[in-house]
């Protein structure tokens with residue numbers, strides 16, 4: 001496994017693999033790797049000739065009062081995980097390499113970037129779409145792996161790829177959860193053990209909602225779930241929405257499938273989760 005810290009060097013290496021006819025898989029991450037990330041890596045290692053894992057805490061996707069500085073950076077452990085899972089290249093660029101002070105170009109996916117999490121994090125998805133575009137250009141990825149945990153992010157990247165004719169195929173990967181149901185997240189490390197117990201109610205609520213969805217109108221499902229989330233101690237709900245699986249628009253009354261997506265603060269930690277519901 002090679003660790004590459006420079007974007008041009010990574011691009012040269014990736015281009016050589018492309019010329020050699022290798023299929024390249026990219027797993028974009030912000031590090032603090034857990035079993036959720038590993039599930040993406042495993043898929044790439046299985047599907048692709050070459051697997052590149054990027055570890056880059058992208059300042060452009062954090063708002064001014066968000067957790068950029070305190071975001072966990074257990075780099076030694078991350079590299080061990082990558083090595084153990086047969087990653088070929090870990091791409092770990094510096095902020096200055098990716099976003100030098102004269103950087104001027106940004107990618108926006110209108111409408112999709114402004115709803116749900118975008119209401120509360122207005123510049124977040126512009127930062128995500130921009131860094132992912134750069135990573136696609138640097139890696140020449142044939143496939144890139146994204147978790148359904150970040151459902152809105154996945155939809156935004158899928159739309160960006162379609163609108164801008166990127167060659168990279170997006171591979172959505174299911175959410176990996178703890179036994180308790182809590183969706184794995186690098187931010188779970190911020191939770192005290194008591195807060196973690198409170199946070200378990202989020203996934204429990206989503207699961208119960210998906211059962212109710214089978215025979216109850218979606219607005220009742222949404223209302224019941226909202227009432228359950230409101231009971232979580234020391235919490236604040238940013239949003240709870242039932243949306244169309246393809247374009248995140250409000251679901252229609254007769255939809256046979258929809259996603260229930262939530263963002264909830266537990267103490268000082270903002271957690272997102274979602275579930276795909278079918279009739």
Ligand code: AMP
Nearest residue numbers: 029030031036146147149150175176184
């Ligand atoms: P992050 O490091 O949080 O930016 O996440 C990098 C990638 O891992 C994104 O595509 C996430 O959706 C994905 N991911 C994060 N947590 C999980 C999880 N619990 N299950 C599956 N994928 C995940």
